[in-house]
Amino acid sequence: MAECGASGSGSSGDSLDKSITLPPDEIFRNLENAKRFAIDIGGSLTKLAYYSTVQHKVAKVRSFDHSGKDTERDHEPPYEISVQEEITARLHFIKFENTYIEACLDFIKDHLVNTETKVIQATGGGAYKFKDLIEEKLRLKVDKEDVMTCLIKGCNFVLKNIPHEAFVYQKDADPEFRFQTNHPHIFPYLLVNIGSGVSIVKVETEDRFEWVGGSSIGGGTFWGLGALLTKTKKFDELLHLASRGQHSNVDMLVRDVYGGAHQTLGLSGNLIASSFGKSATADQEFSKEDMAKSLLHMISNDIGQLACLHARLHSLDRVYFGGFFIRGHPVTMRTITYSINFFSKGEVQALFLRHEGYLGAIGAFLKGAEQDIKSKVDAGGLAFCFPDPNQYSWGENYAGSSGLMSTSPELGPAQRARSGTFDLLEMDRLERPLVNLPLLLDPPSYVPDTVDLTDDALARKYWLTCFEEALDGVVKRAVASQPDSVDAAERAEKFRQKYWNKLQTLRQQPFAYGTLTVRSLLDTREHCLNEFNFPDPYSKVKQRENGVALRCFPGVVRSLDALGWEERQLALVKGLLAGNVFDWGAKAVSDVLESDPHFGFEEAKRKLQERPWLVDSYSKWLQRLKGPPHKCALIFADNSGIDIILGVFPFVRELLLRGTEVILACNSGPALNDVTHSESLIVAERIAGMDTVVHSALQEERLLLVQTGSSSPCLDLSRLDKGLAALVRERGADLVVIEGMGRAVHTNYHAALRCESLKLAVVKNAWLAERLGGRLFSVIFKYEVPAE
């Protein structure tokens, strides 16, 4: 009683549009290196997926070959920076109307250069219809894939890899979209796909799923019956009609049956007793709008009811909805949500997916990749093998993805269609798989971000403006970081445009990329910088500051060692905090650093707020230090330069001296002036050369330097490098230190861990400081011990 795919035959305009000119920079990017294709052709939209490689410039740091320490001179940089080309993998997904399919296939054929691909995986109702066209144009063999299998593979993939993929939809709420944090265990779940019919599938594991039921009353019923009743042919127009109708003119409501008595009976008079119950008469005309609305309610309610019955039977409380009936239509998301709430009495949650439209294409692509591996293995080896996408973690590239469409109600179907002509999604393959920090108290409820800017309009306004105002500085920095490049200024300008446009989009649609947060704004900026080959605009700044700080290290350590134990503990903490002032991401600081080249560690210490700090659990921390040493501390460092060298390392050194092992986690890739893992390796090596404590700790692996897997100025403890997680488990880490505004305030301020934690930061933003109840350069020192 069900059907899964999109409607095959109900196409809207059958004539193919050949005149379209495609802007290749924007749409079929990296096509020349495309390695594998998949296509999902629905009733009106085509979704194309391909895997390609992207050549990136990356800044690499490398130690000089020192024959001896004496060669080091004061003005020599501590290490060299070189820009290299690196190849990374990217998945591209493009969604366009079926009318453009021929033009798009031509374009692909013309631009495809280096492919060894012979086959294209195809799914969706239209795959059959366009099979010949695809084979003729691309000279690739069409391999048809099962619609449902693709859909579920795609669904698993986005749920695992895209943060904030799923959302609940609340009509009239601000924001209408409430995104879900990624659940570490996505299985089991119920997927209700509303194509022309309805399929209800229970997904239990990656490969195991079961059709548990379905209904023939689905999108095709709305469309087909709607077309008969209203003489309106297009699905979008029918929805538009429905959004303007009054179903109570057509439906028999409880109040029609009970009269006014429903109130005294405690019944809602507006409940529908019988859909179309009032139309059982020959002597009345009904408006198209009213009938369409009644039909919409009838179908949505019916689907919601069945979904709830199935959810109950299988004891599931998460139901994902997809299919063309849902696809980005606020009207249907609204009625389905209402129905699920009604029938489950709030026990079941109706969830929608940001990339719902791409599931089939993603799944078909993954299916192809699996077959590739299998055939390679069968052929007797893995010599050159297409990498299995499921073995990797992937991240949404904000720079290359379109985000959710506007849902403003005044947008009629015509406008919608235009605005959504080409919709893009790009996923970058991450170097290493990402997992939860094992020390999270409750992974399912962990939310990295402290403030939800989709929710908090005031904060949103402030931060968007803040990022707009900082843009000039970032552009300048980017140009300055590549003095030898002829096109740096031009690329920087493109970067400015791109990021500016993203910020404007986010002003209009804060929900476009999931929950809007300071982190997502920062990450989007990093993605945009990367897009235009500015991999590390702060590399030179970091290099200089690391050099300066390294030279100060022995002095700082000497003066710390001269202090008594208790004084030293406070000095170490103050050092950490003062080091953290050196943050080029904070405008209040970068202004100072730009204007005063002599602003140093001591000056920074004077900027700090005096105790008692804004958040001050130092006494508790001191008390703790008087007790037995921690077994192992995991430290997330923030900035390069003074922060890591004069703040973090002395603190690390003290822990080591106490007998605590230390795992020092730094970013895998550059972000602002944050210290990267490779920089930390060089810095550690240099410090080891000056300090025996650090030296022996490194030798004996009591001090371990690891990468976080991230390139963000913030920290998502649910997406950390797998190796880090393994090490944390192996060493039995019992203390987590998180440093800096991005990691300890914008994110993780409320993160609950299973072990002791120390979150410290200097609030280098006046607005935020005020919001927290303090002033610029207020200090957060939050030492927490989990409840027994």
Place this chain on the structure above:
Amino acid sequence: MGAGRLGAPMERHGRASATSTSSAGEQAAGGPEGRRREPLRRRASSASVPAVGASAEGARRDRLGSYSGPTAVTRQRVESLKKKRPQLLLAFISFSFLFPLQLPMSKSFFPWFGLDIGGTLVKLVYFEPKDITAEEEEEEVESLRSIRKYLTSNVAYGSTGIRDVHLELKDLTLCGRKGNLHFIRFPTHDMPAFIQMGRDKNFSSLHTVFCATGGGAYKFEQDFLTIGDLQLCKLDELDCLIKGILYIDSVGFNGRSQCYYFENPADSEKCQKLPFDLKNPYPLLLVNIGSGVSILAVYSKDNYKRVTGTSLGGGTFFGLCCLLTGCTTFEEALEMASRGDSTKVDKLVRDIYGGDYERFGLPGWAVASSFGNMMSKEKREAVSKEDLARATLITITNNIGSIARMCALNENINQVVFVGNFLRINTIAMRLLAYALDYWSKGQLKALFSEHEGYFGAVGALLELLKIP
């Protein structure tokens, strides 16, 4: 009919709570077992319904002591009458004095009516006493006699009222009286005319209690009072439905079985309607298909709960048929449906996959998308009204079957009784329900039907009037 109890939502109204309404009904809950999920099944209104099981003796004692009627319900009623209608009360009391010790006490209540006012149809059951003594006949007031003659000598009333003669239950003993039970229906929109007739025929002088259930008991209460000079005793429709169905099943159908099922429902040649002995009625899933649908899980005669309901019911079938085909009666809609071909309208699994969809074990003949073919202009132009009527019937019926099956699974019940006027003269729907339930449950579920499909609520109302223990 179950229309009013369904709860299909409309999104504008906050958190819905069709079934979570007041638990005041608990006060009225009788019986030692209590009831499962009490708040689910009763509304505040049921508080006015007496506890079940009040014995005739108790009733008599009450009556003798207070002259206020046989049971609490009548007492309450009289209590309220006292305030509003003193002259009626006086008449009532004096009437009671006439037969203070005479049995059966119910004699004083003639005529015996049970009324179920649904969203589309009004169902009226009337007990015609056949054991009237000469003495009684003499005493029988003129208006009572005229009602009896009018109802029993006609099979149609006005242009829309119909007596289902074939359903008449003969030689029934009810409350010590012998007689025939008549089943009459007319459209709810003729309710005003009915009330007017009650006024014209001077019903109010009969001093009878009018027991009514269904949403219309509430909707028309005021009209009964102001126009017909009659006060209704409103009864919970689910209580009435269950009582009615259990009673009717117990008395059979003039020597035949009340309950039946279909053997080989999919095969026109071999399909057989066979009697079913409902000797172990519990647990039972009761699906009442009126304008909308109510689904009840029944565990014993007074332990049941409303499981869910859907707004896609008989009213939807008929309403959509009117819009799609221009038909004007339910009979016409069914007649058209019997001549149509739904596969021209619906998209089947085989239309999409060329055959069975093996990955999911779906047979090619299953409907993938109801009205799915109507997305295409060419196909819209190629279908007949009969095809559309058929598709509408199949769509609604399949959906009810599907929801009923899910409820049966969730409640762990394997016999499902379908009742309600949607099934009247609707063999197509019954056979489809029988087949679909059997097929999708792999033979685990049995669909049962009942001869008096739409009248149980009205019968239940009549029983309340008579207070049969």
